[in-house]
Amino acid sequence: MPRLLPPGTKMPVRQEPATASVTAAVASAVDRHKDRPGALLPILHDVQQALGHVPEDAVPEIAQALNLSRAEVHGVVTFYHDFRSTPPGRVVIKVCRAESCQAVGGDALVAHIKQRLGVDFHGTTADGHFSLEPVYCLGNCALSPALVIGGEIHGRVTPERLDALLQAARGSA
Amino acid sequence: MKRGPIIYVPRDSGALSVGAESVAQAIAAEALLRGIEIQLVRNGSRGMYWLEPLVEVALTPGGRRDGFGPVRRDDVASLFEAGFHTGAATAAGASSHPLALGPVDQIPYLASQQRLTFARVGIVDPVSVADYEAHGGWRGLQAALSLDPMAIVEHVVTSGLRGRGGAAFPTGIKWRTVAGASGPQKYIVANADEGDSGTFSDRMVMEGDPFMLIEGMIIAGLAVGATQGYIYLRSEYPHAHAVLNQAIAAATVKGYLGGNILGSGRDFHLEVRLGAGAYICGEETALLESLEGKRGMVRPKPPLPAIEGLFGRPTVVNNVITLASVPFILGEGGAAYRDYGEGRSRGTLPLQLAGNIKHGGLVERAFGITLRELLYDYGGGSRSGRPIRAVQVGGPLGAYLPAAQFDTPIDYEAFLGIDAMLGHGGIVVFDDTVDMARMARYAMEFCAIESCGKCTPCRIGSTRGVEVVDKIVAGKERAANTALLRDLCDTMVGGSLCALGGMTPYPVLSALNHFPEDFAKS
Numbered sequence: 001m002p003r004l005l006p007p008g009t010k011m012p013v014r015q016e017p018a019t020a021s022v023t024a025a026v027a028s029a030v031d032r033h034k035d036r037p038g039a040l041l042p043i044l045h046d047v048q049q050a051l052g053h054v055p056e057d058a059v060p061e062i063a064q065a066l067n068l069s070r071a072e073v074h075g076v077v078t079f080y081h082d083f084r085s086t087p088p089g090r091v092v093i094k095v096c097r098a099e100s101c102q103a104v105g106g107d108a109l110v111a112h113i114k115q116r117l118g119v120d121f122h123g124t125t126a127d128g129h130f131s132l133e134p135v136y137c138l139g140n141c142a143l144s145p146a147l148v149i150g151g152e153i154h155g156r157v158t159p160e161r162l163d164a165l166l167q168a169a170r171g172s173a
Numbered sequence: 174m175k176r177g178p179i180i181y182v183p184r185d186s187g188a189l190s191v192g193a194e195s196v197a198q199a200i201a202a203e204a205l206l207r208g209i210e211i212q213l214v215r216n217g218s219r220g221m222y223w224l225e226p227l228v229e230v231a232l233t234p235g236g237r238r239d240g241f242g243p244v245r246r247d248d249v250a251s252l253f254e255a256g257f258h259t260g261a262a263t264a265a266g267a268s269s270h271p272l273a274l275g276p277v278d279q280i281p282y283l284a285s286q287q288r289l290t291f292a293r294v295g296i297v298d299p300v301s302v303a304d305y306e307a308h309g310g311w312r313g314l315q316a317a318l319s320l321d322p323m324a325i326v327e328h329v330v331t332s333g334l335r336g337r338g339g340a341a342f343p344t345g346i347k348w349r350t351v352a353g354a355s356g357p358q359k360y361i362v363a364n365a366d367e368g369d370s371g372t373f374s375d376r377m378v379m380e381g382d383p384f385m386l387i388e389g390m391i392i393a394g395l396a397v398g399a400t401q402g403y404i405y406l407r408s409e410y411p412h413a414h415a416v417l418n419q420a421i422a423a424a425t426v427k428g429y430l431g432g433n434i435l436g437s438g439r440d441f442h443l444e445v446r447l448g449a450g451a452y453i454c455g456e457e458t459a460l461l462e463s464l465e466g467k468r469g470m471v472r473p474k475p476p477l478p479a480i481e482g483l484f485g486r487p488t489v490v491n492n493v494i495t496l497a498s499v500p501f502i503l504g505e506g507g508a509a510y511r512d513y514g515e516g517r518s519r520g521t522l523p524l525q526l527a528g529n530i531k532h533g534g535l536v537e538r539a540f541g542i543t544l545r546e547l548l549y550d551y552g553g554g555s556r557s558g559r560p561i562r563a564v565q566v567g568g569p570l571g572a573y574l575p576a577a578q579f580d581t582p583i584d585y586e587a588f589l590g591i592d593a594m595l596g597h598g599g600i601v602v603f604d605d606t607v608d609m610a611r612m613a614r615y616a617m618e619f620c621a622i623e624s625c626g627k628c629t630p631c632r633i634g635s636t637r638g639v640e641v642v643d644k645i646v647a648g649k650e651r652a653a654n655t656a657l658l659r660d661l662c663d664t665m666v667g668g669s670l671c672a673l674g675g676m677t678p679y680p681v682l683s684a685l686n687h688f689p690e691d692f693a694k695s
């Protein structure tokens with residue numbers, strides 16, 4: 001039988017202290033949202049906006065600020081596809097995998113982009129330039145197939161057009 | 174005083190996806206270069222996406238709007254050259270520009286529609302309160318402010334409006350339940366987590382006429398006694414997010430939102446909250462969990478959200494189109510809306526033509542139009558030019574229908590009668606190159622990816638479903654595995670907590686029933 005800790009005992013914190021940039025990003029997000037009901041998602045969005053991801057060492061800080069357990073915050077971070085715990089490449093590409101895009105060559109486009117980048121979904125190219133993510137509908141279904149490159153949406157994307165877009169994104173980032 | 178022709182270039186994300194931003198910039202630059210004064214307005218989309226970017230020109234405010242499209246950046250100089258800003262480019266004869274479409278509202282695709290909800294979308298400047306007012310906006314709210322709450326609810330009951338998100342529950346009954354519930358705080362939640370593939374009507378409203386959604390939510394608040402509203406918006410819609418925030422700020426300045434709205438003594442506060450890429454959060458109870466800052470796990474019902482919803486308080490959760498239909502209903506009366514449609518499907522439905530379709534876009538028509546009319550009269554057949562073999566209606570949980578069922582009218586009960594559903598009105602078209610066994614497998618795979626994990630039939634059943642489809646396609650004990658797949662679907666339909674697990678079998682079984690040959694190729 002495991003020994004129970006006496007009430008009030010502080011659990012040892014295993015993580016290294018958060019880096020200054022993480023602490024600052026969390027503090028600023030918490031400051032903006034902590035008085036709103038259901039503040040966790042807005043806070044996570046802001047942290048990811050600031051840092052590109054939600055680092056593991058942000059989790060205990062957010063938990064403490066909202067009086068939640070680390071497990072609760074970790075649970076939320078890992079539930080939603082948007083939140084990532086590792087930094088993305090400089091340009092994130094989100095390709096739609098849903099039915100409407102499949103109906104007009106979406107699968108071939110996905111295969112083409114994987115081949116061009118040399119990574120699978122959720123992967124980042126070795127040079128840290130591109131991260132590839134699937135997305136399930138961008139609401140651009142009358143102009144399928146659709147994808148987002150660096151926050152810009154593109155419709156009726158052919159493999160040729162994709163190559164041109166990749167070229168442009170490689171140059172700009 | 175602004176002068177010069179008014180040139181409209183959509184800010185709708187569909188139009189942006191095919192270059193509207195660079196066209197707008199090119200038009201502004203070209204006008205400057207030529208010393209021509211113009212007024213550039215960034216409108217929503219008319220919903221004729223094959224013509225996007227669709228540029229419109231009106232020589233005078235409120236005057237005839239001539240269309241040009243699809244316009245590329247490189248076409249801009251030639252448009253000025255042809256005098257598109259003076260009306261010369263649309264005059265008959267040699268000077269007419271090849272992209273000239275004539276008066277936009279006379280294009281048959283648009284002219285034959287019955288746009289009650291989409292009346293202003295693509296026409297107005299989406300973030301101009303004055304434009305909204307000038308085009309009949311706020312009339313529903315004015316009417317609602319003069320009525321007592323139960324009279325507002327009765328208008329909605331009379332209209333026959335049913336939930337446009339897919340469940341088709343009578344909106345008036347839901348409102349009546351929340352109005353009758355007691356509590357220190359009630360909420361109005363707009364479900365803007367439009368995740369179904371093939372659907373974009375919510376997005377078009379939010380990007381093209383956001384005040385209509387805001388007005389509908391205020392009216393709902395007055396009807397049920399709620400003072401706080403949330404729009405739960407999917408993160409995949411950043412442009413809608415920007416427009417909504419601009420519109421909320423503008424409406425607040427004008428006194429339509431906030432404390433003591435229009436001096437009525439009533440309050441209504443509104444805020445947009447972003448989702449984070451989870452399809453399941455379109456399910457209303459998962460959405461509420463997410464709004465509360467938790468994992469988007471489905472809640473068992475009862476209690477209904479109308480009784481115990483957001484933060485345990487009585488809550489109206491309605492889809493964007495449902496709420497956007499309300500200003501018309503209050504402005505014109507419930508009976509005026511009910512007069513459209515047939516049977517128990519009253520009013521109009523904004524249908525969305527998507528996938529492999531020549532003329533993809535938004536078609537708002539009264540219930541009763543057939544699928545065939547939509548696919549061929551509006552859609553013009555497949556984009557590839559090949560025969561249409563199957564359509565999926567109602568998103569990833571909707572059935573696949575073969576050509577033999579294309580005469581089914583758009584009607585909730587007619588669709589139930591063929592084991593299908595209208596859902597949110599999305600129609601995804603596939604030509605004869607589609608592999609329906611692959612689509613059935615994808616339906617199970619999607620369910621596995623997006624399952625919240627709360628109930629077993631959905632969480633485990635979807636993964637087993639992928640495996641069983643693979644075995645059938647590979648020819649391993651095909652008869653036995655087909656029986657197993659049907660049995661699994663039966664368990665998912667009967668045993669799942671919500672529509673994700675409960676309706677994933679619809680695309681799977683419809684593919685199996687209507688296109689069995691695709692499962693027996695090897």
